[in-house]
Amino acid sequence: MKVDKSVLKQIGLKTLNTIIPVLIAFAIGSIVILFAKENPLNIYFILFDRSFFRIQGFLKTLHYAGPLILAGLAIALSFKSGLFNMGIEGQIVSAGFVVAVLGYRWQSLPSITLIPLLLVSGILVGVLVALLPAFLKARYNVNEMVVTLLLNYAIVQILEYLTSNVFRDPSSGYVSTNMIGQSAIMTRLLGSKLTLFFFVVIIVFVIFYIIFNHSKLGFEITAMGKNRFFAEATGMRIQKKIMIIMLTSGALAGLAGAGWMLSEKFSYTLDFSGTPGLGWDGMLIALLGSHSPIGILIAGIFYAVLKTGSSNIAIFTNVPAEIIVLLQALIVLFLSLKSILKIKPIPVGKLFQRKEKS
Amino acid sequence: MDFIIKILSDSLYFTGPILLCTLGGLFAYKANMINIGLEGMMLFGGFISTLVLFFTHSWIIAFISALILAILLGMLFSYFGVTKKANFIITGFAINLLAIAIGKYTLAALGRIDINVIADVTRSMASIDLGIIGEIPIIGPIINNQSFLTYLSFVLIFVVQFILFKTRFGTYVRVVGESEEAARSIGISISKIKYFAIIIGALLCAFAGYNVAVNQLASYTPDITAGTGFIAIAAIYCGQGNPKNSSLYAILFGISRSLAVNLSLRIGVIAGLLEMIPYIMIIIVLTVVGIIRKRKTLYRGFLHE
Numbered sequence: 001m002k003v004d005k006s007v008l009k010q011i012g013l014k015t016l017n018t019i020i021p022v023l024i025a026f027a028i029g030s031i032v033i034l035f036a037k038e039n040p041l042n043i044y045f046i047l048f049d050r051s052f053f054r055i056q057g058f059l060k061t062l063h064y065a066g067p068l069i070l071a072g073l074a075i076a077l078s079f080k081s082g083l084f085n086m087g088i089e090g091q092i093v094s095a096g097f098v099v100a101v102l103g104y105r106w107q108s109l110p111s112i113t114l115i116p117l118l119l120v121s122g123i124l125v126g127v128l129v130a131l132l133p134a135f136l137k138a139r140y141n142v143n144e145m146v147v148t149l150l151l152n153y154a155i156v157q158i159l160e161y162l163t164s165n166v167f168r169d170p171s172s173g174y175v176s177t178n179m180i181g182q183s184a185i186m187t188r189l190l191g192s193k194l195t196l197f198f199f200v201v202i203i204v205f206v207i208f209y210i211i212f213n214h215s216k217l218g219f220e221i222t223a224m225g226k227n228r229f230f231a232e233a234t235g236m237r238i239q240k241k242i243m244i245i246m247l248t249s250g251a252l253a254g255l256a257g258a259g260w261m262l263s264e265k266f267s268y269t270l271d272f273s274g275t276p277g278l279g280w281d282g283m284l285i286a287l288l289g290s291h292s293p294i295g296i297l298i299a300g301i302f303y304a305v306l307k308t309g310s311s312n313i314a315i316f317t318n319v320p321a322e323i324i325v326l327l328q329a330l331i332v333l334f335l336s337l338k339s340i341l342k343i344k345p346i347p348v349g350k351l352f353q354r355k356e357k358s
Numbered sequence: 359m360d361f362i363i364k365i366l367s368d369s370l371y372f373t374g375p376i377l378l379c380t381l382g383g384l385f386a387y388k389a390n391m392i393n394i395g396l397e398g399m400m401l402f403g404g405f406i407s408t409l410v411l412f413f414t415h416s417w418i419i420a421f422i423s424a425l426i427l428a429i430l431l432g433m434l435f436s437y438f439g440v441t442k443k444a445n446f447i448i449t450g451f452a453i454n455l456l457a458i459a460i461g462k463y464t465l466a467a468l469g470r471i472d473i474n475v476i477a478d479v480t481r482s483m484a485s486i487d488l489g490i491i492g493e494i495p496i497i498g499p500i501i502n503n504q505s506f507l508t509y510l511s512f513v514l515i516f517v518v519q520f521i522l523f524k525t526r527f528g529t530y531v532r533v534v535g536e537s538e539e540a541a542r543s544i545g546i547s548i549s550k551i552k553y554f555a556i557i558i559g560a561l562l563c564a565f566a567g568y569n570v571a572v573n574q575l576a577s578y579t580p581d582i583t584a585g586t587g588f589i590a591i592a593a594i595y596c597g598q599g600n601p602k603n604s605s606l607y608a609i610l611f612g613i614s615r616s617l618a619v620n621l622s623l624r625i626g627v628i629a630g631l632l633e634m635i636p637y638i639m640i641i642i643v644l645t646v647v648g649i650i651r652k653r654k655t656l657y658r659g660f661l662h663e
Binding site: 009032036082132136140141142143145147149150151152153158159165275276280283287320321322325326328329330332333335336338350351 | 438442444445446447448449452453455456459460461462466467475528585588589591592595628631633634636637640641644645647649650651652
């Protein structure tokens with residue numbers, strides 16, 4: 001396939017448009033660090049050096065990147081089609097919770113059957129949680145953004161109740177469910193934190209990449225996002241597509257929650273998903289990767305570097321680890337300016353060549 | 359009886375901040391700029407007012423700084439969303455994130471888990487005794503002893519109704535929201551109207567933040583808003599941006615929050631579950647509104663929102 005020069009230029013501009021917000025965020029972050037009387041360059045060096053340029057650190061980063069990439073894909077899938085599914089967070093925690101309970105109940109099963117079973121249950125839970133907003137949107141056009149946002153709050157309340165009463169581990173000093181069985185824990189590889197879950201993520205990623213870029217569904221998703229009325233006028237069954245997109249998005253989130261439980265957390269606690277939460281991290285990653293699979297892969301790893309690095313910052317410097325949350329918020333803020341550098345609209349004829357690229 | 363009075367009185371208490379955010383967010387909604395950042399703007403208001411109060415011990419300076427910050431946030435949101443044509447849903451979301459991040463960072467930097475200002479909050483700041491009105495049986499105890507901003511929020515329903523439907527500014531806001539072309543053709547400066555609509559919203563959210571953090575709780579933690587901004591957005595949606603209707607929904611959500619809190623004191627362990635009543639209630643209301651709207655229209659498939 002002939003690569004057009006202007007298409008390359010588009011990609012270059014797009015990349016710059018995602019890098020510049022990150023740089024601005026880091027620049028503002030360094031002012032904050034100066035207030036804490038530390039050297040920003042030193043802080044950023046610690047941030048990246050230990051989590052990206054050292055092999056153990058890098059494997060740890062990959063380990064953290066797994067669920068993040070899935071969450072990013074889940075968000076990108078719905079946002080690209082113009083559906084604001086903000087419920088990823090709720091779907092992740094519900095899946096994590098159910099997997100924690102089942103992983104304890106079914107621990108007599110051997111790993112080889114138990115782990116796939118648990119991952120599938122996580123996916124199912126994600127789908128189930130996404131079912132209500134998907135149905136309401138498709139059938140009655142109830143605003144999916146508000147419903148999913150509020151469902152998150154409701155889910156957190158339900159899980160808090162269940163964790164602190166019904167499924168609480170009485171022997172634990174803090175609010176938590178029972179530990180999942182040994183057979184449910186994914187084994188660590190290469191003496192690092194990395195588990196097989198990362199490879200599950202990679203497989204899912206490849207499938208997703210193919211669907212997104214080389215299938216009718218992928219094309220329809222993009223078409224819907226560009227103009228849903230036009231898409232419907234050409235004969236697409238939008239209602240069915242809404243269901244498919246929202247439920248797939250839920251499935252990805254569910255898998256992320258299950259994997260996070262089986263490879264990192266092992267029991268459900270109230271801070272299972274951290275702050276601001278895996279689902280919200282996914283939103284940043286999807287934005288940073290401009291809703292394209294490859295972009296999300298890179299953004300997911302970049303974000304995991306921040307996450308691994310934040311604990312190093314807290315250990316080795318006086319700057320609070322919360323600086324990372326601040327950087328993250330600033331990145332989102334500047335990413336919302338879709339294009340800092342103006343992208344010229346592509347001539348219609350070249351649209352078809354662009355398909356392989358973005 | 360006392361219990362019912364308590365529930366109703368608490369309903370007012372919880373409605374106040376929701377109502378302030380709802381009425382503030384209305385303007386942006388009417389100007390076709392949905393502000394997801396209401397929650398963050400409110401949190402910023404609560405944060406800066408407690409922080410300033412903590413160091414200066416003066417509520418006036420605290421209140422003014424909350425307002426100044428609100429104007430800055432409104433300008434920031436408008437600059438991104440209106441002037442730079444950014445994706446304002448994401449901008450609003452970023453403001454929410456930023457509010458939490460700055461709060462957490464500051465708390466960590468100060469080495470505290472909250473900003474407690476109980477020593478600086480006088481009784482008259484927390485609640486106002488209405489005197490003779492408070493002595494009316496039943497109604498008196500319900501409406502007495504709320505904070506000034508809570509009373510103000512109910513007055514604002516009518517003020518906002520008036521501004522939106524009887525003043526030139528209100529008309530312009532609605533015209534901009536309904537058709538930008540029409541607005542442009544009669545020479546309305548669209549950006550200016552949108553800026554004002556958003557800044558009014560930011561100011562009212564700062565009121566709400568001040569009300570919760572200073573008047574009601576006398577302390578700040580990054581979770582004091584508890585989704586109030588999102589509940590307000592739901593109220594705006596349910597009421598289609600009409601001040602009276604949206605306020606009714608805001609009051610409804612205030613009542614359900616009050617029910618959740620008060621019933622939880624009575625029935626023990628299962629209480630935690632009641633906390634989700636407001637959220638579930640909103641989803642049910644939205645669904646019912648959606649079903650009714652669908653019955654009324656004959657569109658096929660995807661509808662305009």
